[in-house]
Amino acid sequence: MGFRITRKATASWSGTASEGQGRLGFGSGAFEGIYTEKARVVDGEPIANPEEMIGAALAGCFTMSVADLLSKAGNPPQQLDTTARVVLEQTDTGFAITRIELDTVGQAEGVDEAAFVAAAEQARATCPIAKALAGPQITLQARLQS
Amino acid sequence: MGFRITRKATASWSGTASEGQGRLGFGSGAFEGIYTEKARVVDGEPIANPEEMIGAALAGCFTMSVADLLSKAGNPPQQLDTTARVVLEQTDTGFAITRIELDTVGQAEGVDEAAFVAAAEQARATCPIAKALAGPQITLQARLQS
Numbered sequence A, B: 001m002g003f004r005i006t007r008k009a010t011a012s013w014s015g016t017a018s019e020g021q022g023r024l025g026f027g028s029g030a031f032e033g034i035y036t037e038k039a040r041v042v043d044g045e046p047i048a049n050p051e052e053m054i055g056a057a058l059a060g061c062f063t064m065s066v067a068d069l070l071s072k073a074g075n076p077p078q079q080l081d082t083t084a085r086v087v088l089e090q091t092d093t094g095f096a097i098t099r100i101e102l103d104t105v106g107q108a109e110g111v112d113e114a115a116f117v118a119a120a121e122q123a124r125a126t127c128p129i130a131k132a133l134a135g136p137q138i139t140l141q142a143r144l145q146s
Helices: A037-041 A050-072 A113-126 A128-132 B037-041 B050-072 B113-126 B128-132
Strands: A004-014 A021-026 A032-035 A079-091 A094-107 A137-144 B004-014 B021-026 B032-035 B079-091 B094-107 B137-144
Touching: A004 B050, A021 B050, A037 B050, A050 A079, A050 A094, A050 A113, A050 A128, A050 B004, A050 B021, A050 B050, A050 B128, A094 A113, A094 B128, A113 A128, A113 A137, A128 B050, A128 B094, B050 B079, B050 B094, B050 B113, B050 B128, B094 B113, B113 B128, B113 B137
Parallel strands: A094 A137, B094 B137
Antiparallel strands: A004 A021, A004 B079, A021 A032, A079 A094, A079 B004, B004 B021, B021 B032, B079 B094
């Protein structure tokens, strides 16, 4: 039997969407906190929102996958830094995540720019979170830092 | 011009996938912490992993959407509680999230079971995170608590 693992998370809510609030929690216990509609649609509040969680999940999965691909080719990276930008917008069929932009910078001895970009492209196409996110377009910028 | 907002998250990594580690951060500042491959594939570690972030994002978006649908029908919920279970498994084409199970329980005066289940089904089909997650099957169990 192949590898199979189940991860858990919880969400609660009380009241209307606009005036109520809820709580979000990771099954691991690593995070638990409130969320509100206002914090979701107004930038700058230090309150978690589902869109940045999608961004963190994708950035994390993608970055670990790049490290894995470089390591298997004999060159574990000294450092990888990735930013994900998740775009939520009103479309003809309601609110939708239309685009996620990944921007990754690597430091990896023995790896040239072409090999780094190829590993990043492969990670973007094959990491489990990227495959799960079949809805939005996922763009990628990848570069090595000298 | 319609509503459009960009949310940010960051991920870093250093070393091999199996022995290195990285950090994940939400743009809002609500969460920042380490992640490792071991914590991702071994259950029970109090360390964040991308799969539970996907679960929290979906549970949060879905639950807020149920609250919105019930409120627009005149019955804001007293309480909604949702659990998401995210299944990661090895498939013929590599690791994939094959299934996410949502389980939601509501307390909402003036709402009968059929109306509650209908609102939950609609939220599952239309909330932005569910639409973005076109990869895995998303199942739903919804019930009212008397």
